[in-house]
Each structure stands twice: as C-alpha cells, then as structure tokens.
Amino acid sequence: MAETIEALERRIDELRVKVREAMLSGERALASAHRASLKQAEQAWEDAVAEAAAARSGPEAPASAHRPLPAGSLLPLREQVYEALSLLQVPAAPKLIATVHEAFFGSTFPTTRVTSLKRDEERSFRTAPFARPYYICAALSADYLSQSRGLLAISTWPLELRVIGSLSPRVDFLTEAIRVAEAIERIPEPPTAARRLLERFAASIPGASGSGGGARPAAVREAAAAELTVHADADAKARRAAAERARALDGAEQLFGTTVFREMAGKAAVE
Amino acid sequence: MTGFQPGNPGRSGLDRLRGRALPKNHDARTISALAANPGCARRALLDAAGVDKQAVAAHVGYAAPFGQSQFAIARGNAFEAQVKEGGGAQLLTLLREHIDLDVSEVGYADLNDIGGNEQRELRHRHTVHVLTGADQPGRTLLDHPLLRLRVGGRPAYLEPDLIALRLDGTIHVIEIKSFAVIDGQADGSKVAAAAIQSAVYVRALRDLMAEAGADPTAVSHRTVLVAPKDFSSQPTATSLDVRKQLGVLDRQLSRIASIEDLLARYPRTLTFDLDPDDKDRPRRPKAELTAAIKQVTANYAPECLATCELCFLCREEAAGTTGALGKPVREDLGGIEYTAAALSLARGQLPTPERAEIAAQLLRAAQLREQVLGEEV
Numbered sequence: 001m002a003e004t005i006e007a008l009e010r011r012i013d014e015l016r017v018k019v020r021e022a023m024l025s026g027e028r029a030l031a032s033a034h035r036a037s038l039k040q041a042e043q044a045w046e047d048a049v050a051e052a053a054a055a056r057s058g059p060e061a062p063a064s065a066h067r068p069l070p071a072g073s074l075l076p077l078r079e080q081v082y083e084a085l086s087l088l089q090v091p092a093a094p095k096l097i098a099t100v101h102e103a104f105f106g107s108t109f110p111t112t113r114v115t116s117l118k119r120d121e122e123r124s125f126r127t128a129p130f131a132r133p134y135y136i137c138a139a140l141s142a143d144y145l146s147q148s149r150g151l152l153a154i155s156t157w158p159l160e161l162r163v164i165g166s167l168s169p170r171v172d173f174l175t176e177a178i179r180v181a182e183a184i185e186r187i188p189e190p191p192t193a194a195r196r197l198l199e200r201f202a203a204s205i206p207g208a209s210g211s212g213g214g215a216r217p218a219a220v221r222e223a224a225a226a227e228l229t230v231h232a233d234a235d236a237k238a239r240r241a242a243a244e245r246a247r248a249l250d251g252a253e254q255l256f257g258t259t260v261f262r263e264m265a266g267k268a269a270v271e
Numbered sequence: 272m273t274g275f276q277p278g279n280p281g282r283s284g285l286d287r288l289r290g291r292a293l294p295k296n297h298d299a300r301t302i303s304a305l306a307a308n309p310g311c312a313r314r315a316l317l318d319a320a321g322v323d324k325q326a327v328a329a330h331v332g333y334a335a336p337f338g339q340s341q342f343a344i345a346r347g348n349a350f351e352a353q354v355k356e357g358g359g360a361q362l363l364t365l366l367r368e369h370i371d372l373d374v375s376e377v378g379y380a381d382l383n384d385i386g387g388n389e390q391r392e393l394r395h396r397h398t399v400h401v402l403t404g405a406d407q408p409g410r411t412l413l414d415h416p417l418l419r420l421r422v423g424g425r426p427a428y429l430e431p432d433l434i435a436l437r438l439d440g441t442i443h444v445i446e447i448k449s450f451a452v453i454d455g456q457a458d459g460s461k462v463a464a465a466a467i468q469s470a471v472y473v474r475a476l477r478d479l480m481a482e483a484g485a486d487p488t489a490v491s492h493r494t495v496l497v498a499p500k501d502f503s504s505q506p507t508a509t510s511l512d513v514r515k516q517l518g519v520l521d522r523q524l525s526r527i528a529s530i531e532d533l534l535a536r537y538p539r540t541l542t543f544d545l546d547p548d549d550k551d552r553p554r555r556p557k558a559e560l561t562a563a564i565k566q567v568t569a570n571y572a573p574e575c576l577a578t579c580e581l582c583f584l585c586r587e588e589a590a591g592t593t594g595a596l597g598k599p600v601r602e603d604l605g606g607i608e609y610t611a612a613a614l615s616l617a618r619g620q621l622p623t624p625e626r627a628e629i630a631a632q633l634l635r636a637a638q639l640r641e642q643v644l645g646e647e648v
Contacts, residue, residue, distance in 0.1 A: 093356060144386030166409040169358025170377035176357070204360035206367070206374070230375050234409065261386030 005052065008045040015041060050074060077109060077117055081136050082154060088179050090172040091139035091153040091162060103194035104183055118152060122256045129251055137255040139164050142242035145249065147257035155255050159246050165238035167231045174231075177201035177208070177224040181217035284534045285320040285423070290544020294321030297427035302420065303467040304578035305527075306520045312533060313569040314579060315523075319423040319530040322543050324580035330545055330553045331561045333584035347449040351432060354447060354497060354506045359412050359433075362445070362497065365508040366435055369495055370443050378409035382416045391428050395419055402436065402476075403483040411436055418475035423527045431472040435495075440486075444472045444494040452498045452507050460574075462496070462511070469494035470516035474524070492517060541566060573597050605629065617648045 015038040022031035075083075084100040085092060092100075094114035102108035121135045139151035142165040153162045164172075180198055184190045195215075201224075202208040202215035208223035209215055249258055297305075297318070305318055317324055328334055354361045358379045366372045383389070385397045394417040401407055401416070413434040419426045433445040446469045450461045473494065477487035492514045500507035526533075543563055545553035564584065571589035573596075575582040589595040591611060593604045606629060607613045616622055617637040622630035637648045 095356065141381070141386070146387040149381060149383060166378040166380055169379040170360075170363070173357040173360050201360075204357065204364050206364075227374060231377060238409075257387070259387055261388060 005045065005048050008041055008048060012038065012041050012045060046074065077113055078121070078136055080105065080107070080109060081114060081117060081152065082134065085136075085152065085154050087183055088176050089157075089161075090175045090179075091148070091151040091164065092172075092176065093150050094152065096176070097152060099193075099197055100180070103180075103191060103197045104187075106191075114152065118256075122252070125255060126252055135255060137162070138257050140242070140246060140254075140257050142166070142168070142238060144261045145242070145246050145253070145258050146261060159243035159254065160236070160239045163239050163242040163246060165235060165242060167235040168239065171228065171231050171235045173201075174205065174224040174228045177205060178221050178228075181221040181224070184217045185221075284539075285530065287539075287542055288316065288320040288534075289322050290542050291547065292323055292326070292545065294425060295323045296321070296425060297420075297422045299429050299431075299468050299471050300578075302422060302427060302429075302471045302520070303464060306467050306470075306516065306523045307464075307578050308570060308572060308575060309519060309523050309526075311570040311575075313564070313567040313581065313585070315526060316530070316533060316537075316567050317543065317581070319527045320543070321423070321425065326545060326553070327543055327560065327564070328580045328584060330555070331557050331564065331584060333581070333587070335580050335583050343449070347447075350449040350499060350504065350506075351447045353504060355414060355433075359414075361506050362412065362433070365497060365506060366445070366495065369508045369510060370435060370437065370493075372411065372435070373438060376411040376438055378411040379414065380410045380412070381414045383414060391417055395428065399479060399483055402434075402442070402479065403485045411438075418472060418479060420471065420475040420478060422524065423530065429472060429475050431469075434472075434476070440489050442476060442480075442490045444469045444476065444490075445497060446472075446494060446511075447497045447506075450498055451501065452509065453501050457498065457509075460577075465496050466494075466511045466513050467516045467520070469496070469511060470513040470520050473513055473517060474520055537566060571595060604633075614648060 015034055018034045019031055019038060022028075022034055080101050081097055083105055084097045087100060087104060088096070094111035097114060098108050098111050117136055118138060121137060124132070125135050125137075133156075135155040137153055137155045139148040139153045140146065140159075140163045141148045142163045145163070148164045151164065177198075180194070180201060184194050184198055187194070198217060198220055199209075199215045202220045205220065205223045205227060207226070208220045210219060246254055301318065305314065308314060317327075325335075358377065363372065363377060367374070380401055382394055382398055382401070385393050398413070398416040398418065401410055401413060413436060415430050415432065416434050418429045418431065420429055421427075431444055432447040435443045435445055437443070446465050448461070448465050450458060473490055473492060476490040480487040480489060492512060494511045494513055496509045496511050497506050498509070499505065541563055543560065544555065545560070546555035547553050561584075564581075565588065569581070569585040569588065571582075571585040571592075571594060575585060579585070586595065591609055593607060593610055593613065594601045596610070604613050606626065607616070613633060616626065616630040617633040619634060620630075641647055
C-alpha cells in the first residue's frame with residue numbers, strides 16, 4: 001500500500017513537469033492531456049491515502065461515520081450538496097445548504113462554488129441527459145416555470161416539491177425546521193453548529209423558542225408543524241397545479257427552468 | 272401630478288437648460304434629496320431639467336466624491352439578504368408583531384425578475400398586477416416591486432426593499448436599512464433619510480393605486496423601518512409615521528410641475544450645456560458655465576454635503592454667510608446674513624434700528640465668552 005502511494009507521488013511529480021514543459025512549448029492539447037492524467041493520479045493518491053488511513057485505524061473504529069470528520073470533506077462538492085439537500089428534503093439556498101452540511105456532516109464549502117455547481121450540472125445534463133443517477137438542479141417558480149432565484153434541488157424529487165408557489169417559501173422554511181429538529185434528535189450529542197442552526201429556525205417560528213432562549217428539537221418540531229397546518233393545503237394545491245403545467249416541458253427545462261418567457265419578453269421589448 | 276406634454280413651454284425651457292445631454296432620471300435618493308432642501312432654487316431647476324449635476328460640478332472644478340461607499344452597499348445587501356432568507360422568516364416575525372400580520376399571511380412574491388426577465392417596464396406592470404389584480408391570493412410580502420413616479424414629466428423607477436400587502440387590503444412600505452438601532456435609538460439624520468425615502472415610495476404607491484382605479488388611501492402612511500438591533504445582526508422593526516415627509520414631498524413635486532414660474536425669472540439664454548465634443552468631453556469654458564450656475568440662487572446648508580453633487584461649489588459660494596454654519600445658526604442670528612456682520616455687532620458696532628435686539632444679544636454673548644475664556648471675539 002505504502003509503495004503505491006509513493007509510486008503515485010513520483011508519477012504526480014513527473015506529470016507536473018510534463019504539464020509545465022507542454023505549456024512552455026505552447027502545446028495546449030498535450031498540456032491538457034497531461035493535466036487530465038495528473039488529476040487522475042491525484043485522485044488515486046487521495047483514495048489510496050484514505051484507504052491506508054482506514055486500514056490503519058482498523059476494526060476499532062467501524063462506526064467512523066459518527067465521528068466528527070476533519071474540516072474539508074473528501075467528497076466532491078456535488079455529493080456534499082446532495083447530502084445536505086437529502087437531509088432537508090426541500091429546495092434550499094446555497095447558504096443554508098452549506099450551514100446544514102457544516103452542522104451535520106462536519107465540513108463546509110464556500111457558497112459561491114455552489115452557484116457554479118448548478119451551471120456545471122446543467123451543462124452536463126445537456127450534453128448527456130440522464131447519464132448520472134441524480135443532478136443538482138433548480139427549483140422552478142410556479143407562475144412562469146423559470147428558475148427560482150437562488151434555490152437548489154435534486155432532480156429525483158417529484159416536480160411538486162421543486163415548484164415554488166407564493167406560500168412555498170414559508171412552507172419549505174417550516175419543513176426545513178422540522179427536518180433539522182428530527183436530525184438533531186437522531187444524534188446523541190448534537191454539535192454546536194447544529195444546535196445554533198435549530199435556534200435560528202426557532203427564533204422565526206411562533207412558540208418554538210423556550211423561555212430560557214434555547215431551542216428544544218421537539219418544541220421546534222411541534223411549533224413548525226402547527227403553523228404548517230395553516231398553509232399546507234393551499235400550498236399543495238398551488239404546487240400540484242404548477243407541476244401539472246411543468247410536465248409539458250422538456251427534460252432540461254423541467255430540471256433547470258424554462259427561458260421561454262425571458263426570450264419572448266425580450267423580443268417584445270425590441271419590437 | 273401630471274406630466275408635461277411635448278411642446279409645453281416649460282418643457283422646452285427645461286430642455287434648453289440641459290442642453291444636448293440626455294436627461295438624468297431620478298431615483299429614490301435624488302427625490303428624497305429634493306425634499307430635504309426645498310428652499311434651493313438651483314437644485315430644483317437643475318433636477319427638474321434632469322441636468323447631470325455630477326458632470327457639471329466636475330467640469331467647473333468642484334467634483335464631489337459622491338455616491339454610497341462600496342462597503343456600505345455590501346453591508347446593506349448582506350443584511351437585506353439575511354432578513355429575507357427562508358421566505359422572509361425574520362421579517363415575518365417582526366411584521367406579525369408590528370403590523371399585526373395574521374399567521375396565514377406568509378405569501379412571498381419575488382418581483383426581482385419576471386420569469387427570468389429583469390426589464391423595468393415589465394416588472395412595473397407585474398407589480399401593478401400583483402397589487403391591484405383580483406386573482407392574487409397569498410401575496411403578502413412583495414420583494415423588490417418596481418414602482419414609477421413621474422417627476423418633472425419623466426418617469427422615475429423606484430424599487431422599495433419590500434411591500435407588505437395585508438389581507439384587509441392595506442399596504443405598508445418596509446424599508447430595510449443596515450445602520451444600527453442601539454438601545455432603541457438610531458442616528459437621527461439616517462432615520463430622517465429613511466423616512467423621506469419611505470415617503471417617496473408611499474407617494475408612488477398611492478399614484479399607482481389611483482391610476483389603477485383602486486383606493487389610494489389603502490397605502491398606509493405608517494411605514495416600517497427594519498434595522499440591526501444594538502451590536503448584533505438581529506433585526507428590529509420601528510414604525511415610522513411619514514405624513515409630514517409626504518407633505519414636503521408633495522409640495523416639492525408640485526413645484527417641479529410648475530417649474531415654468533421659476534424658469535421665467537431667468538434669461539432665456541440660460542443653459543447648463545457642457546458643449547461636449549464627439550468623444551463626450553466637455554468644451555464649454557468653465558467661467559461661462561460657473562457664471563450660468565451662479566445666476567440661479569442656491570440655499571446652501573451643511574446637510575447638502577450628503578445629498579447634492581454641487582455641494583462643494585455652493586459651499587465655496589456660501590463661505591462667510593451664516594447659513595454655511597447650518598440652519599440653527601442662521602435661525603439664531605435671524606436677519607444677519609454674513610458672519611462678519613454678526614462679529615462686528617458683537618464687538619460693539621452700532622446697529623441699525625431693526626437689528627438692535629439681536630445686536631444686544633450678540634454683545635451679551637461676547638461678554639460672556641470673554642469672561643469664561645478670556646478671549647475677545
């Protein structure tokens with residue numbers, strides 16, 4: 001095992017030299033080919049190191065998932081976003097996704113990277129539709145089925161969940177509060193970041209905060225569920241109607257929103 | 272108010288003032304600034320004509336480093352994003368308390384773009400539709416609606432941070448500011464500026480309702496100011512009554528509408544044209560432009576430094592007058608225009624009969640000062 005890691009390190013060094021030489025001699029195509037192999041080698045090195053570390057810690061740490069991970073996850077960004085969104089189960093903004101990941105998965109990432117992630121996912125989908133098991137995609141505004149500003153979702157969710165009507169921001173906020181409370185209840189010793197997140201939710205839900213200022217997961221869950229009953233029916237109805245219309249769109253538009261209106265109105269303005 | 276028709280003598284007179292430049296459109300800040308110094312003929316005339324004051328001030332050598340600081344803008348945007356996140360979760364908590372929003376009133380309409388389209392005209396039409404249309408259930412918080420106010424015959428587009436539309440039909444303007452409210456107190460001048468800005472939105476909303484055949488009084492004069500509390504980023508809300516500001520604003524807007532009266536006092540040759548060449552570089556002699564500006568009287572006050580591009584020029588011009596020291600000083604020294612005159616009265620110069628009273632006061636003040644500080648005036 002150790003030898004492979006060392007061999008990989010040598011190979012990475014060699015490839016770096018090759019990339020540099022190709023760049024200096026102006027051979028762009030060759031440089032990018034070398035760069036791709038370099039990336040592969042680096043990934044292999046990361047994997048090997050992780051494997052070695054796992055072998056070293058051995059059988060005494062089988063439940064490593066419950067231990068706090070070191071800052072900076074080894075997972076690619078899209079996997080991390082997927083983890084956080086799967087916990088919330090509703091479309092969310094990059095900032096909340098990053099906070100949730102920090103609170104429950106022990107690592108965070110800059111929100112600016114999340115924004116470009118959606119663009120990459122859309123490009124990937126358009127070149128090879130449905131080639132991946134899931135995509136990080138957009139939420140759609142219920143009225144025009146265009147991209148809803150600043151919200152991310154997962155492509156495998158039902159359309160009803162991914163369209164945003166006028167009541168949906170509040171409904172989703174309350175749902176997020178319930179999901180976060182439930183997740184905290186599952187952990188024996190919730191980290192500070194998770195408790196702080198719950199407190200932030202509690203502050204904006206009537207009857208969720210305890211008298212001492214702290215937030216109990218059960219109280220937050222109940223208070224959010226109570227308010228949810230007020231909005232849930234109307235919201236579900238609006239979302240069903242919008243989802244029905246959205247089914248007429250093609251695959252990419254269903255995931256990343258239609259631009260028909262933008263183009264149409266743009267033309268009207270020119271005329 | 273009504274706009275000018277093409278061919279209206281006032282309109283063409285204003286076009287002449289502006290010269291060849293394109294008219295500068297108003298925004299909430301410039302309209303607020305207008306109401307902040309209603310006594311200034313120079314500002315009223317230049318603004319009514321849509322003169323690019325920044326360019327004029329720069330050409331005559333009094334460029335003002337004007338505009339909001341980048342840091343202030345970034346901080347303001349971050350705070351606004353924070354209170355609006357999660358469907359305006361933090362705002363809802365405050366508004367439920369301050370304007371008695373019902374628990375069912377949580378609808379959120381994002382009017383920043385319409386189906387991905389950011390055109391102003393489109394956003395404005397959509398705003399009108401959301402506010403006055405009959406089939407608009409569940410719209411309580413309107414994020415960045417686009418309003419329009421006619422100023423001097425030209426439309427100015429205004430974008431309030433948020434409008435709250437209650438079930439009973441009343442509309443409240445919500446202004447989100449990033450200056451701190453510490454222990455229930457905030458900087459007076461900043462609150463005053465926020466109040467007048469809110470009043471501009473109230474005015475525009477009432478015009479919108481009236482145009483759409485709806486009831487303009489549904490727009491409440493009670494606006495809500497949301498700002499960070501103490502030294503935290505936790506928001507707090509304060510109700511502002513903007514009736515007084517609305518009065519000043521209405522007067523100022525009608526004054527622009529009847530700008531011909533003001534215009535008629537000046538020679539028909541008056542213009543603030545920069546005479547730009549084909550690369551947009553001004554060619555007009557500085558002395559000539561300065562002389563043109565000085566034909567129109569200004570009403571300089573230190574507050575102008577925060578609101579007007581021509582402030583440095585007017586301050587230079589007002590040097591030595593009591594007004595340059597601020598409105599309170601000018602009012603205390605009622606009737607005395609120059610500080611030098613006030614000083615000589617304080618030194619014991621024999622006053623004219625109408626100044627006898629203020630002269631006695633100044634003399635007494637000078638004596639007190641001498642007793643306390645041992646300095647002569």
